[in-house]
Amino acid sequence: MVGITxxxxxxxxxxxxxxxxxxxWGADSESYKRGLFLNEKSVAGMDEDTITMSLEATRNAxxxxxxxxxxxGAVYVGSESHPYAVKPSSTIIAEAINAVPHCHxxxxxxxxxxxxESLFITYGLVKAGLITYGxxxxxxxxxxxxxxxxxxxxxxxxxxxxxxxENIVANIEATxxxxxxxxxxxRRDNQVYPRHGGRFTGTPAYFKHVHLAGKMLLExxxxxxxxxxxxxxxxxxxxxxxxxxxxxGFSKDQIKAGLLxxxxxxTYSASSLISLTAVLDIAEKDDLIMMVSYGSGxxxxxxxxxxxxAIYQTRDKxxxxxxxxxxxxxxxxxxxxxxxxxKIIIS
Amino acid sequence: xxVPKYWRNIPQRYRLEAVKCIKCGKLFFPPRPVCxxxxxxxxxxxxxxxxxxxxxxxxxxxAPSKFSYQTxxxxxxxxLSDSAKICAQITDCDIDKLxxxxxxxxxxxxxxxxGDAGIINYGYKAVPA
Amino acid sequence: xxxxxxxxxxxxxxxxxxDRSLSDMFIDVALKAMADAEIDKIDSxxxxxxxxxxxxxxxxxxxxxxDYLGIKHLPATRVETACASGALAFRTGLAxxxxxxSDIVLVGGVEKMTDVSVEDATFALSTAADQDYEGxxxxxxxxxxxxxxRSHMNRYGSTSEQLASVAVKNHFxxxxxxxxxxxxxxxxxxxxxxxxxxDPLHMLDCSPITDGAAAVIICSMETARKISKKxxxxxxxxxxxxxxxxxxxxxxxxxxKSTELAAQQAFKIAGIGPRDIDVAEIHDGxxxxxxxxxxxxxxxxxxxxxxxxxxxxxxxNGELPVNTSGGLKSRxxxxxxxxxxxxxEIGYQLRGDAxxxxxxxxxxxxxxxxxxxxxxxxxxxxxxx
Numbered sequence: 001m002v003g004i005t006x007x008x009x010x011x012x013x014x015x016x017x018x019x020x021x022x023x024x025w026g027a028d029s030e031s032y033k034r035g036l037f038l039n040e041k042s043v044a045g046m047d048e049d050t051i052t053m054s055l056e057a058t059r060n061a062x063x064x065x066x067x068x069x070x071x072x073g074a075v076y077v078g079s080e081s082h083p084y085a086v087k088p089s090s091t092i093i094a095e096a097i098n099a100v101p102h103c104h105x106x107x108x109x110x111x112x113x114x115x116x117e118s119l120f121i122t123y124g125l126v127k128a129g130l131i132t133y134g135x136x137x138x139x140x141x142x143x144x145x146x147x148x149x150x151x152x153x154x155x156x157x158x159x160x161x162x163x164x165x166e167n168i169v170a171n172i173e174a175t176x177x178x179x180x181x182x183x184x185x186x187r188r189d190n191q192v193y194p195r196h197g198g199r200f201t202g203t204p205a206y207f208k209h210v211h212l213a214g215k216m217l218l219e220x221x222x223x224x225x226x227x228x229x230x231x232x233x234x235x236x237x238x239x240x241x242x243x244x245x246x247x248x249g250f251s252k253d254q255i256k257a258g259l260l261x262x263x264x265x266x267t268y269s270a271s272s273l274i275s276l277t278a279v280l281d282i283a284e285k286d287d288l289i290m291m292v293s294y295g296s297g298x299x300x301x302x303x304x305x306x307x308x309x310a311i312y313q314t315r316d317k318x319x320x321x322x323x324x325x326x327x328x329x330x331x332x333x334x335x336x337x338x339x340x341x342x343k344i345i346i347s
Numbered sequence: 348x349x350v351p352k353y354w355r356n357i358p359q360r361y362r363l364e365a366v367k368c369i370k371c372g373k374l375f376f377p378p379r380p381v382c383x384x385x386x387x388x389x390x391x392x393x394x395x396x397x398x399x400x401x402x403x404x405x406x407x408x409x410a411p412s413k414f415s416y417q418t419x420x421x422x423x424x425x426x427l428s429d430s431a432k433i434c435a436q437i438t439d440c441d442i443d444k445l446x447x448x449x450x451x452x453x454x455x456x457x458x459x460x461x462g463d464a465g466i467i468n469y470g471y472k473a474v475p476a
Numbered sequence: 477x478x479x480x481x482x483x484x485x486x487x488x489x490x491x492x493x494x495d496r497s498l499s500d501m502f503i504d505v506a507l508k509a510m511a512d513a514e515i516d517k518i519d520s521x522x523x524x525x526x527x528x529x530x531x532x533x534x535x536x537x538x539x540x541x542x543d544y545l546g547i548k549h550l551p552a553t554r555v556e557t558a559c560a561s562g563a564l565a566f567r568t569g570l571a572x573x574x575x576x577x578s579d580i581v582l583v584g585g586v587e588k589m590t591d592v593s594v595e596d597a598t599f600a601l602s603t604a605a606d607q608d609y610e611g612x613x614x615x616x617x618x619x620x621x622x623x624x625x626r627s628h629m630n631r632y633g634s635t636s637e638q639l640a641s642v643a644v645k646n647h648f649x650x651x652x653x654x655x656x657x658x659x660x661x662x663x664x665x666x667x668x669x670x671x672x673x674x675d676p677l678h679m680l681d682c683s684p685i686t687d688g689a690a691a692v693i694i695c696s697m698e699t700a701r702k703i704s705k706k707x708x709x710x711x712x713x714x715x716x717x718x719x720x721x722x723x724x725x726x727x728x729x730x731x732x733k734s735t736e737l738a739a740q741q742a743f744k745i746a747g748i749g750p751r752d753i754d755v756a757e758i759h760d761g762x763x764x765x766x767x768x769x770x771x772x773x774x775x776x777x778x779x780x781x782x783x784x785x786x787x788x789x790x791x792x793n794g795e796l797p798v799n800t801s802g803g804l805k806s807r808x809x810x811x812x813x814x815x816x817x818x819x820x821e822i823g824y825q826l827r828g829d830a831x832x833x834x835x836x837x838x839x840x841x842x843x844x845x846x847x848x849x850x851x852x853x854x855x856x857x858x859x860x861x
Contacts, residue, residue: 013439046416047417047436047438047472049457049467051455051457051467052454052455055454056455083457083467084467092361095361096361096455097362328439348612356608377609402627402729403623403624403626403729405618405622405626405674405675407673407674408674409673410598410616411599411614411616412596412599415595422614423623424723425724432725433724434606434610434615434722435613436613447627447630458613459612470613
């Protein structure tokens with residue numbers, strides 16, 4: 001058996017409300033709130049970035065299970081906001097958990113799918129017997145251009161997973177990936193903000209790939225939506241995952257626990273993974289969980305997990321994901337938000 | 348911060364690597380070659396606890412240029428649960444609600460950068476526990 | 477060991493001297509000290525300067541200053557222990573005279589701080605703190621002293637008003653000193669209403685950025701008796717101790733262990749105690765530091781320094797006048813020059829030359845100069861003969 005042996009999430013405490021962004025641009029906040037199910041989004045603090053959030057998520061995973069760092073054979077950080085354009089984030093994480101030097105590290109990028117890619121690759125390496133444990137991270141401090149629709153959703157957060165063969169809390173039952181070349185969203189080199197294809201990001205991009213990956217995973221495993229307790233999808237907003245879940249035959253109850261975009265926005269590479277941690281916080285033994293990510297460009301990774309009874313000895317040792325989502329929040333006005341996210345030209 | 352200097356301190360900055368005097372048990376962070384209690388030169392490597400409490404603190408309104416965009420920011424001496432003391436900023440806190448004895452936890456944060464193109468200086472900061 | 481006398485004093489008006497370089501100021505005070513001693517020859521020179529490299533981009537300044545002083549091939553030494561560099565230069569000069577290595581020594585201190593921006597000056601001063609484990613985290617000297625102040629307040633009940641009373645007293649004295657940077661009186665309200673730099677310290681709790689220099693001429697007692705036409709001031713006690721560089725490595729944040737130890741040494745050598753001191757120059761880089769120093773030296777019980785200042789016990793007309801010159805707060809604080817200026821002030825007081833700020837019947841004086849937050853402390857005791 002190969003699966004998740006521990007997990008951790010991290011969401012910064014800072015939030016900005018959709019109204020407070022809309023107010024600055026004379027936009028209609030209701031269209032974002034009712035139309036896209038977005039209420040507020042998480043904002044990384046001035047001293048936070050993909051690396052610091054990745055490490056805190058990792059440390060939460062280590063609080064849940066004391067994994068010998070010498071046995072961690074791979075560390076992958078998936079993000080579209082690595083603090084360095086050249087110089088890995090993953091080496092810092094590996095060094096911080098003392099998994100160096102006998103370790104394979106890489107930074108991954110595939111728009112919002114980079115996080116599940118790291119999970120996919122560590123799963124493959126553990127399954128092949130090449131490493132004992134792999135650390136898979138998805139994290140982002142994503143940026144939307146001021147006054148762009150993305151500004152209402154681009155958020156910050158991280159999730160980390162140790163993948164191994166012993167003391168598994170969620171077994172990986174099956175995976176499925178699909179990819180096409182679909183330029184729905186991109187950021188050119190040296191550009192600060194991404195561009196996107198507007199409504200083109202919907203049907204030919206998100207819905208096509210998420211639906212395909214989900215459908216193929218169900219077909220491959222012979223599992224019906226009714227047998228799955230929780231379904232988790234990538235959440236560019238609150239609306240898309242609800243619509244795609246309906247297309248795949250899931251009820252609202254099955255996606256409710258993992259639907260975090262209305263509260264924290266789109267955490268990009270961390271989006272589906274943070275939702276997975278929220279589900280693991282409440283799941284019961286033998287529950288089936290389906291997770292489908294989406295990365296613009298475009299592709300989806302789908303996973304089917306089965307929760308084991310090891311979850312009960314593991315999950316209470318670190319802060320729950322929902323406590324990060326709901327507690328000790330600090331609301332920023334647009335000025336502070338602009339300062340925190342480096343939108344002010346100082347020199 | 349020059350790159351070699353940053354690199355030499357990575358074990359301390361990322362994972363709180365310290366030394367403990369084998370003879371008298373005194374903890375030193377950062378590691379040092381001679382114990383100032385018993386003058387022994389034999390040490391074992393240990394990792395400091397990431398939990399502690401505030402011993403004293405201040406809130407800076409005036410800072411060196413590298414930190415000036417962060418003002419106001421609190422800085423404190425923190426006694427960790429293994430009795431080692433360190434100096435660190437307190438982040439993600441309400442600066443009006445800090446007090447001596449307040450429990451805190453250390454996290455890695457971005458402390459400063461070497462301009463727009465230089466390295467990023469990571470290190471520990473404390474957050475309210 | 478030979479006995480040592482101070483026979484010449486030199487200082488100028490401190491402040492922002494846009495038109496004067498480091499050497500301009502130093503040569504000015506060196507010549508004044510030599511004129512005061514009525515000598516035209518010295519055997520060597522010791523200069524205290526904290527960081528001419530960061531402030532004016534020039535190291536090796538002992539050479540430059542000896543050269544500009546016009547004394548060819550003069551043995552010249554520069555010493556550094558942050559803000560106590562001046563007192564360390566004095567101690568180095570003492571050692572030369574006591575040992576017989578030199579007979580007449582010019583001891584000077586200098587710092588030219590306004591050639592750089594305030595931010596760069598703050599950085600230059602902060603290099604006296606532990607750069608890797610304090611400076612790296614964004615700490616400044618006001619912050620370190622503010623943390624000591626908070627500990628002191630927490631343990632002993634000292635108040636911001638008590639700290640402010642130190643600044644008010646020192647400005648009062650500075651207003652009587654024509655060489656002080658600030659010659660205006662301030663009130664407790666002025667201090668309390670000034671900008672908070674690092675809570676609980678206000679702007680007016682902090683010493684300023686200053687350009688300045690000071691110099692003294694010292695020689696063996698034997699030579700002094702032969703050549704000096706002015707009252708002779710004898711150096712009767714000296715102490716020097718260090719402490720951890722970083723604040724967090726100390727056991728107690730409410731005292732200055734190095735000052736305590738240096739004072740004990742100096743009192744023992746002088747054969748006197750704290751009660752015998754008539755006038756003292758104390759390192760009030762921040763108001764809290766004067767409070768803590770007066771306790772560490774033994775003038776007051778631990779925890780009583782703030783109350784003593786508030787009650788006027790350290791005022792010009794109090795039982796122990798402290799910082800009659802205006803202290804670092806009002807006279808100014810050109811880092812490397814401060815320790816020498818303190819000696820100059822005690823020299824004036826013991827000679828009876830302190831003008832409007834003269835302490836009546838001052839016979840024994842003490843100086844306390846610290847580097848950083850007391851990583852180094854130097855104490856000197858002087859007596860009128």
